[in-house]
Structures are given as C-alpha cells and as structure tokens.
Amino acid sequence: MNHLPLIIKREYLTKVKNKSFIVMTILSPIIMIALIALVAYLSQLNNNKIKTISVLDESGLVQDIFQDTESTKYHLLENVTLEDAKKIVEETDGFGLLHIGSNSDLKELANTINFYSEDSPSFAIMESLESKIEKRLRELKLKQEGVDLNKINAAKINIEIGQESYSGEKTSKIDNIFKLIFGGLAGYMLFMFIIIYGNMIMRSVIEEKTSRIIEIIISSVKPVQLMLGKIIGTSLAGVTQFIIWIILGGFLLSLVSVIFGIDLMDSQMQQQEVLIQQAMENPEVVNNQIEVVKTAFFNLPILNLIIAFIIFFIGGYLLYSSLYAAIGAAVDNETDTQQFLLPIIMPLVIAVYVGIFTVIEDPHGTVSTVFSYIPLTSPVVMLMRIPFGVPIWEQAISVLILVGSFMFTVWFAAKIYRVGILMYGKKPSYKEVFKWLKY
Amino acid sequence: MENLLIAESVSKNFGDFTALNNVSISVPKGSVFGLLGPNGAGKTTLIRIINQITMPDTGKIVLDGEPLQSHHIKDIGYLPEERGLYKSMRVGEQALYLAQLKGLSHREAKSRLKWWFERLEIGDWWNKKIQELSKGMAQKIQFIVTVLHQPKLLIFDEPFSGFDPINANLIKDEILRLRDEGSTIIFSTHRMESVEEMCDHIALLHESNKILDGKLNDIKQQYRTNTYEVGLNIDDKETLHKELSSKFSVTQADFRSIREELKLNITLNGNETANGLLNYLTSKAEVSHFVELIPSANDIFIRTVEEN
Structure with missing residues (x-):
C-alpha cells in the first residue's frame, strides 16, 4: 500500500499548523526588517551629528x-x-x-x-x-618644480580593460560581481535550508520515538515510506515558509523604505550624485553604467542557473535530510545528537567556505572543481560556480554523482532508521549504528 | 481446528545475540492465544516478525493459508506494549490518520470511529489534544485504532497496562466479543490471571526458545500432580495425620475456612483414584473440603522457566 501521500499530508499539515512555526514564519521577517531599519536609523543618527x-x-x-x-x-x-x-x-x-x-x-x-x-x-x-x-x-x-598642472590633468587616462571570452561574449567586472551575488545567494540559501529543515526533520523523528507513536505506526507503514514522507512533508512546509518569508520580507522592506525612504537610499543617492557629476563631464559614462548592469544580468546563464538550482537544491537537500532522519532515529533525545551532527555540519561549512574563498578566487581551479564533484559539498559549490559558466557535461557528472550518492544515503539512512526507531534506552555508538546495517 | 497463523521454525539474530531460535507456533482460528515468557524471551521480536516490522533470518510465517506478504498489513491489528500517540494532534484527526494508514477510506474510517467512540463513551473527546488526556484515556484511543479495520488477527501486547480495573474489564469484554465475532487473538502478557481467564492456547518462550505450547487445558492436564487439598473434621488430628502420612505423601495445606480442621495436601501415586481417597477419608472423618489442586498458569510458567 502506498501511504506516501497520506504521510506527506500529515507531516505538512502538522508542521504548518504548529503554533511556533506560524509565529516564526510571521515574526522572522518582521524582526529582520526591524533590525535593518534600526541599523539604518542608528547610522543616520550618528551621521547627523x-x-x-x-x-x-x-x-x-x-x-x-x-x-x-x-x-x-x-x-x-x-x-x-x-x-x-x-x-x-x-x-x-x-x-x-x-x-x-x-x-x-x-x-x-x-x-x-x-x-x-x-x-x-x-x-x-x-x-x-x-x-x-x-x-x-x-x-x-x-x-615648485615648475610642472604645469593642467598638462598633468590632461594627461590622465582612465583605463578599463575590456573582457571577452574566445566565443565573443563580453564580460566586465560588474558581471563578476553579479555572478558572485547570484552564486553566493543560491549556495547560502541551500545551506540555511538544509540546517533549518534538516534539524526539523530530526526533531520530528525523535518526537515519534519518544512518544512511542512509532510503535503503532510501524506495523502499518514501511519505515522507508515513513522517512521519505517525513522528509518531503517537512520540506514542503519549509518551502512554504521560505516563500512567505520572501514575500513578507520584500513587502516590509519596501514599506520601510517608503517610511524612512530617503534614509535607506541615502548612500545610493550619494553614489548617484557622483554619477551625475561624472555625467556632466562625460555623458556617455552613465548610459554605459546602466547598459553594463543590464548586460551583466543577461550575461548570466539564467536558464542553466534556474534548472541547476532546482536540481542541486533538491538533490543536496534530500541527501542531507535523510542523514538527519537517520540521526534522529539513532538517538533518544536531542542532546545525544551532537556526536552524529558534527560530520554532517562539517562538509556543509567546508562547502560554504570553499564557495566563498576559492570559487571567487578561481572558479574553475582544481579545488573548486573537485569540491563541485564531491556529493556532500557539490550542491553548494556547484551552485556558486555555475554563474561563471560551467560546461554542461561537468554539471551532468556532478548531478549523476549526487543522485547516486543520494540513493545510497537514503538506503543507508533507511537501514539505520528501521532499526533505530525501535531501539530505546541507550546512546548508541558509531560502531553499534554500523552493526544495525547488517540486521 | 484450522490455523489462522503458523510460524515455522523462525529464527532471528541481532548481531551476536539470538533473539529467536527455531520457534514454531500455530494459532487456531477464533482462539485467544497467549504468548508468554519472561522479559527478553523474544515475544516482541516474534510479534514484530508477524507484523513484518522485522524480517526473520530463517523460517516462514503463513497467515490464513498464504505466506506473509505486505498486503497482510490490513489483516493484522497490533497494539504494542510501548505505545504512544502524537501529543499535539487532535484525537479525531489522529485516529483518522492511523485508520487510513491501515487502508480504510476517510469516510469509512470516520463512521467506524464514531461508532466506537460512542460505544466506549468517549464521543466528546474528538477535538481534544492527546496531551490533555490521561494515560488510560489514550489507551482507549489506541485500542480503538487497533481493532478499527476489523482485522482477522489481533495482537495485544500487555493490553491492560494503564487501565483502571473498570476499564480493564471493559476492554477485556471487548476483546472477548471480537473473538466471538470471529477474530483470532494473540495475547502477550505477564498477568497470569488474565491468561487463566482468557486464553485457550498458550506458548511459552524462554531465552529465545519455545519451551511449551498447546491448549491451556491439555497443558494443565499434563502438569497436574494428582494432589488433592482436603479438610477433615476430627478431634484427634495428630493420629489421623500420622496414619495418612504412612499411606500417602502428605504436606500441610493452607486454605481459608471457618472451622478448625486438619488441612492437608495429599498426593496420590499412579494407581490410586480420587474416589478411592475420598472413600477412605470419609471412613475416617467428616470431609469438609475436597478439591483437586490444578496447577495455575502462574505455577506452570514459573515451573517451566525454572526447569529450563
């Protein structure tokens, strides 16, 4: 019997109807925006003196x-x-x-x-x-030395080296900044998503264990189904929360900037003034700037980015969340999770560091390339690399490795899960957990 | 009698630990089958294997003539010993969810639940959260969810723990009613008085092995020692006691009575009969008490476990 939809529905509804979840969903963007507004207000206070x-x-x-x-x-x-x-x-x-x-x-x-x-x-x-x-x-x-200042000023030459790939695509420094922002944002979002909702899955497994409901459910449902249902249901709740955060956050941000309008825009205004001054001297510059930003955006491999984002996001998330589910099944309470969590958090943190430091330095260097193949780091690192243009075949190999290891992890996690959920009383060691694989 | 469930030489190891060693049981249709044994004997492992929660290493299970398959989940209702419910979910939606997991449609589950809620007089709990209920109340919900899909085989692991005597009785009557309506029941417990009361068949597990099984009455027959508890009204107790001791093996008995009598346990050897003993006793004194000592399930349990 396929109970997956039923389990997903329950997991989703209980998460979404949970009071603290609702409070967090609404409060988080409000607090964030309030903090931003406060910082803006304070720095303005400081400047006003x-x-x-x-x-x-x-x-x-x-x-x-x-x-x-x-x-x-x-x-x-x-x-x-x-x-x-x-x-x-x-x-x-x-x-x-x-x-x-x-x-x-x-x-x-x-x-x-x-x-x-x-x-x-x-x-x-x-x-x-x-x-x-x-x-x-x-x-x-x-x-004093008798040099004519006018001549020196006239001799000033501004240089901006044009960048172009062999195939003739023009790029610029602004392009690179855009790529960094896009890649960094995607990688960081995945990182946050895994940590927040992975933990949520883990807690929900532990809750089923400690309340002993698992004993009742397990006679009607296969453990793998229960685990997958939990992962998918929680993720859907997570996506819901994320979307609400983005919408609410965007709305509040624009609301705040209307109220404090000028304050938030202050620094930008100054930049614009500089631009205007430059424009009076040289009208072409401004047009160029806007053009450059536009082309920078359209130079991004947008379709590739979106597809890769979806694939790597889902793959990476499922990979990690099944590990979280296995940990939840292996322990009795949250305090026992620490020893198992470390090996999960480490590759994630490494991925983000490699993403931030190495990919920016050299997006196609050995370190970045290798880490964009290793399944535990590939989702984050590859998402950061793709804006700089990664050949499709490289992406395909990385996805294949990811899918392969995802299937392995789910199998592995399900093994631990099916034994672990019925084990109580003592904190298991790594050795014991590996023994469970043979049961 | 036809068997609903047959387990054939089932073994299960967890690493170096043997949880079940070549255990076979047959559960006749329509019976209440007591699965007994001390803690850690392997009862829960066997029950989990029947529920397809764990797979046996060797051996097979046959349910209603077919080897156990995943579709049999809906034919089995299992009330585990360690049981709980989702704390923050409402009683009604939780029961509905669990019933749907057993394959009932939403509508069917709801109407059956209403019927059961009325029957156990808990109709007004539908919208309560589990954390507002007492342990006994939660047990009622778990019981309903176990039997709701009308399975052929019901497995109860310590069903009465957590119930007060009134509700324990209520649940006992419900279990017997379900048996009368055709369900087969496997009943795992430590409470020997409920075994005595309810079980037709028993199997006794000890240290992963089955050490005894069969009809409760047959087993009792097998374990009877031909001992009779007698009360004799006579003035000169000592003379009679001595006389009896020379003829039979006699021990002091202890039972409640309203008179000061000679109370003895008299064990007969093979060729003597109860009638012979009674005739002999009536010729010596007034017999006020004469009962065969039938071993209780508790005695059998303790004796067999100690022997092994």
Missing part, C-alpha cells in the same frame, strides 16, 4: 582646501598659539583640532601635521583629512 573641526594652519598653505560638508564643519583659527587653540577647541566642545605647522620645505611641513581630540577620531575622518592635505601638498610641490 555635525562635527566641527578646527584648523590652525600656521603655514597658510593648506587652509583653503577645507570645505564644509553635511556632516563636518571646518572652523579656521588664526593668530593663536597651539596651546590657546587647544583650549578654545576644548571649551567650545569642538570635535578636534587639526594643527599644521610652518616650514618652508614642503616635505618637512608634512611632518608637522597633528590632530588633537578628546576621543580618537574615526579612520574615515583621518583618511579624508590625509588625502585632502596630500593632494594639496603634491600640487604645491609640483608647482
């Missing part, structure tokens, strides 16, 4: 380069000693004092520059001050 930096320029060469911005105001001090200046800044509660000494030699002058403040200034502020002064001093030095 206008910092006043006093400048005491004894050389008189540099002071005119400091122009007020939204977050920083410059206050020029004149005709005071350094000691007085420090006092003034301290009394007026200014952010800090930039002191530039006087020296006829520009190189020596560079060594006389100091910043005094109560709290040490942030890296970004120092960086910006240094680059401003550096630029001015270099210009002055060049002038």
